[in-house]
Amino acid sequence: MSKRALGWQLLNSLKTRLVLSALLFILVLLPLIGVALNDAFTEQVKSAAKNELSAYVYSILAVTEVENRQIFIPELVLENRFNLIQSGLYAIATTEGTGDKQAIVWHSQSFMGISPPAHFTIPPTGKSAFEQIDLAGSSHLLYSFSVSFASQNENVPVTIHIIKDEREFQQQIDQFNQQLWTWLAILMLVMLVFQLSWLLWTLRPLARFTQELHDVEQGKSTQLSSQYPNELQAVARQLNILLNTEQTQRKRYRNALADLAHSLKTPLAVIKSQADLSEASSEQVSNISRIISHQLKRAQTAAAASWHLGIRVDEVAVKLLRTLAKIYREPQINLTAEMAEHAVFKGDEADLTEILGNLLDNACKAAKSSVKLTVTGDAYQLQVSIEDDGPGISEALKTQIFERGIRADSYHQGNGIGLAIVRDLVDSYNGRISVSRSESLGGAQFNLSFIHSA
Incomplete structure (x- = not known):
């Protein structure tokens, strides 16, 4: 059987379809749920980070004063991390500078020793901006908020920038991901075991049904006896x-x-x-x-009506060979056989006996000293070959010997209907019979082929 046919047969199995459906559900749906949860948690962390940085902006604005267009912010602020050098949390105040550049008018103590970004995003007054920037070789979150202070009938624009190291937020995401995928993997394993166990339990009656049908086909049973679901x-x-x-x-x-x-x-x-x-x-x-x-x-002949029967060929052939060995003693015929142990004829035992008996008897009549029987087969086909070392059958007779009343020249006995019966029996089982010359013995070789229904 080709790989393509085998693959189609597997896909045509209910068990295979149900197992593949369960695997598809577990191995596709659960990871998709994991990805969705991961994205939702990441967005939640970003939203929390944005709210946190926004709170820091308002704490800075609360202590900011403007006099004579000058911006005053205390060096030390309420949040202690702004007061620790390179703590990972920084605050910067900028205002309009020359050209498009912003001028830094104040920064927290924590920003000392760090080079400022080359460019700050300046949102419109009353608006905010949230983005990622690279600072000191690592990724940081930047929250910018623009306001305008009134001083001497003039507006002084100020933008407060809060910068925080992203590693703290990434650690939360990584920790969540580790726990999420660990538990999802455990859940997938548990569901896989549960689904497979449930499917095997559900399909057990089908497996028992198939086995009983197989036993009936093999002739081991004549009825389906087990109790089945409704x-x-x-x-x-x-x-x-x-x-x-x-x-x-x-x-x-x-x-x-x-x-x-x-x-x-x-x-x-x-x-x-x-x-x-x-x-x-x-x-x-x-x-x-x-x-x-x-x-x-x-x-x-039982023929197609005996679709359910299954006869072991070796058991029938051994009886026939034993009988023929007693009949053909003078001259002695050497009967040899090579038979697959589990080769099965899907039909009636009497029909198989008639087919093999006629062909073996004819081979013994034509043989000088040797007759060989070869039987091979599997679940899908049966092959039988009967050879002798006689004179063989001429080309002219190869198509005629299966007709009623026609005998091969080498057969000196019989009424000429044996091979016609064999042909009719083989045809009734949708089998094939052919005649050729034996390469090993030199005489006639009859080849039988039966295809078993799947």
């Missing part, structure tokens, strides 16, 4: 009715045909025993006898 109980009940009906009808047909064959043999034997019977009439009676035998053999 959804499967009706199916199991109908299948049991179908199996019972099929077995009963097949038995009735075989009994009726056997009675018919028995009732016809006696009148034909009486007619044939008549002394005044002409040679032409005797020949016609023999033909009628052959036709009846052929049609009875053909009608008795």
